[in-house]
Amino acid sequence: MNKVLNDQNYSETLGSTFKFLFEPNLIQEIDHCSQKRTFEAGKTIMDIGNDITHMPLIISGSIKVMTVDEDQNDLLLYYLEFGETCSVTLNCSSKKTTSTIKAVTEEETEVLFIPIDRMEKWMINYKSWRSFVLESYHTRMNEMVHAIDMLVFKSLEERLLKYLTDKSMVNNNPILMISHRIIAKEMNSSRVVISRLMKKLEQKNRLKQGRNMIEILDFTK
Template identity: 45%
Template sequence: MQKELEEAYGFLFEEELLKEIAECGTLKEVSAGEKIMEIGEFVTGMPLLINGAIKILREDDDGDELLLYFLERGDTCAMTLTCCMGQTKSEIRAVAESNTTFIMVPVGKMEEWTAKFRSWRNFVFESYHSRFSEMLETIDALAFLNMDQRLIRYLRDKAKINRNENVLSTHQEIAYDLHTSRVVVSRLLKKLENDGRISLQRNQIKVIDL
């Protein structure tokens, strides 16, 4: 675990903090599509990503999901941090976007490290800032972008986060993430294909020019 930590967070944390994370953290591996955190669960730990990617989702009163943002190597979830510090239930759902490895750090260490390590404080504040900015982008997209623009943004982000021009998602999965219907997604994807910007394949979409 120490080696993975140094590769993913060595540029952020001092050696003593890395050592403490390795001593108290639990290394976990999950497969793509597996739930890591559920809405309504008490948060007992905070994930530090080593490899892979996680998508963070909210749910409305009707049970429909909305994608808030993605997490990748070197990230953590600011909303999880908030629940950890306040010892409250999770308000988000975290799902592995790809096969993912992360270290789960106990809630009890959050406040201790904030007081003890400057690098941890900076990491927490930067995480809040980054995730808040990403949520503002999501709100702006909902308020100001057409669905075709939101779809392009979504495909671009998925390709970037997975470092793969082939987006492995069905039309229905995309519809869930964008809080729209599969029919709308299929129609817009077909238009993008006709424009030469993507190539539609079985259960995946090749990004060509977005």
């Protein structure tokens, strides 16, 4: 079970955490109705078909948002990081449907949960909330289009490189402790193929690798 943290300094931390995003009155409301929870790495905090009662706001850490096909293969859609929320949840909550995505913590992650029954009122009363929601839809839409583009038009080698750089970005570390087998599973490929491409990327000096270890050498190219 994930423990609920009852932090004494909770209002102050929260207020200072999100004051760059929301107006003071809204922060007060958030303080009032939201609940902070901390998850360790690898926890599923939302799954397909789950009822949506709260929307998440990331305080620290990162979350992978993905869909799942009939054979239970995951497809990574995007990562959520500090100050971000899941627009799929926003979408589901306004329509009062169940979740169409699965969300798993990439590392230890603190999340603020806000009951969805506030959404409608906040959309009307707070300009900063409306902007936040629209901005959120906007960035996710762009990311999804990019994800589809990568998936359909790019080679597996390019996708692998993006997968690795994205992962090292969210972890804030150019060194990844991960095996080829896990990468293959996450990209719906096979271990041999990933090993082959990894070898190629290593020869191109894009990364170094050892057992269960990959170091990304150049983020920008």
